[in-house]
Amino acid sequence: MIAWKKTFASAFVAQVFSILGFSFALPFLPFFIADLGVEDKGEQAYWAGITLASAGLTFAIFAPIWGVLADRYGRKIMVCRSMFGGTAVLLLMSMVQTVGQLVACRLAQGALTGTMAASVALVASVVPQKRSGLTLGMMQAAVYIGATIGPFFGGIVADAFGYRASFRAGALLCLLGGLLVQFGTNENFVREEVENENSRASSFKDILLLKGFFLAVTIKFGVHLSNTLINPSFPLVIKDIVPASVNINSIAGTVMATAALAGAFSAAFLGHAGDRIGKRRVLVGCCLIACLASVGHFFARNLNHLFAARILFGLAVAGMLPAANAMIHAVIDARSIGKAYGLATSISVVGIAVGPFLGGYLAKNAGLRMPFLATAAMQVLLAVMVLVCFRSKRRFV
DSSP, rough: OOOOHHHHHHHHHHHHHHHHHTTTTTGGGGHHHHHHTTTOHHHHHHHHHHHHHHHHHHHHHHHHHHHHHHHOOOHHHHHHHHHHHHHHHHHHTOOOOOOOOHHHHHHHHHHHHOOOHHHHHHHHSOOOGGHHHHHHHHHHHHHHHHHHHHHHHHHHHHHHHHOHHHHHHHHHHHHHHHHHHHHHOOOOOOHHHHHTOOOOOOOOOHHHHTHHHHHHHHHHHHHHHHTTTTTTTTHHHHHSSSOOOHHHHHHHHHHHHHHHHHHHHHHHHHHHHHHHOOOOOOOOHHHHHHHHHHHHHHHHHHHHHHHHHHHHHHHTTOOOOOOHHHHHHHSOGGGGGHHHHHHHHHHHHHHHHHHHHHHHHHHHHHTTTHHHHHHHHHHHHHHHHHHHHHOSSTTOO
């Protein structure tokens, strides 16, 4: 097998394990918070928002630092760091006794993990430019595959053995992902080439000024913000629709898994489509469909309607991040890939920090379904921004 294909395949499977591990328990945080003593639904959504947002804050701080270290010492070691860091954090989460301790673990998660950003930097550093859309789309598909299997089986484990068992199972999966990267990938990183006196890697300022980079980062920020707005209240909306069910975790996990499965198929297809018809068209179409799906969530009054809206949303959002990542890959110098994706992650992950907090606040003060309308509005803004700003006829847009 060609070296880059072997590395890509190993990184792909490891990323599935990583997301699978985190999604074994994190989607059920509102319910776990109830177990920790928070009884009111509005308060559960509020604290779920704070807990989910907290990792984004530290992630935004540490992502560019890890990116610089990746360009200096190699991207593979950064992927291993994030996988093994995730293992430790999930084990700690299984032991917490208060919401404050859970928030502290999430802060540590943001500082130590970031498996997707690290894996994308590794894959982007070894794959040919002409395969960037497909391979980065497949890496996004890995996220959806993990998010498909994780909530489904995590819900079963949580119903049968409790939430703490789900965290421990997730830790084991992250450990397996880290071992796969350690022994299954080959980066061929040579530090001396990066530090050659006759060539200078781009600074953060240089990267920000690259045409197309900041726009791609803005898209990533908007996607993260709009997608995470609904996370604190979504499990609680499911509980409102099926209030008498004793298997609420399994039901919630199945709904989330269905959408993620749709995204897994869609991400690779839309990533390849972006290589052929342009990222601009893919992004606009995805934004508009995601807007319609978000409105569908707001009006859903039974489980079938919620399933349909969630599947449509999963299909749409799957194409956004691969397109933005491929745009960055197209404009960045190979010596600064880690720094570029670290910077892009640092800026865009603010959306992950703000989204759950804002969603929890809206759910508490304006109703559990209001975050869905806010998500729809954000998707419209993203579509307008893409139409206005991406006028170039070049292939990568």
